[in-house]
Amino acid sequence: MSKVITLRLSEEEYKRIAAAAKVEHRPVSNFITTRVLEDIEESYYVDPIEMAQIKSDKRLLRKLKVGHTDAMRRRGKLVG
Numbered sequence: 001m002s003k004v005i006t007l008r009l010s011e012e013e014y015k016r017i018a019a020a021a022k023v024e025h026r027p028v029s030n031f032i033t034t035r036v037l038e039d040i041e042e043s044y045y046v047d048p049i050e051m052a053q054i055k056s057d058k059r060l061l062r063k064l065k066v067g068h069t070d071a072m073r074r075r076g077k078l079v080g
Contacts, residue, residue: 007032 009017014028021031046054054060070076 017032018028021028024031026034
């Protein structure tokens with residue numbers, strides 16, 4: 001089900017976004033949604049090549065496993 005949100009933009013921000021959406025022949029709402037989802041994908045997820053490199057690094061995987069175990073046992077400090 002779709003959700004409606006309110007987004008406050010300055011006049012300048014709106015003009016820039018609207019101009020970019022127009023170049024791509026899309027409504028502003030679709031442009032914003034697409035760009036936000038693309039940013040999430042790029043920022044929060046690992047691409048398949050990088051994941052393959054991580055999975056092939058046995059030393060790194062051992063360290064991650066130890067770190068995970070320590071976190072589950074609440075050992076160590078939270079570094080902020």
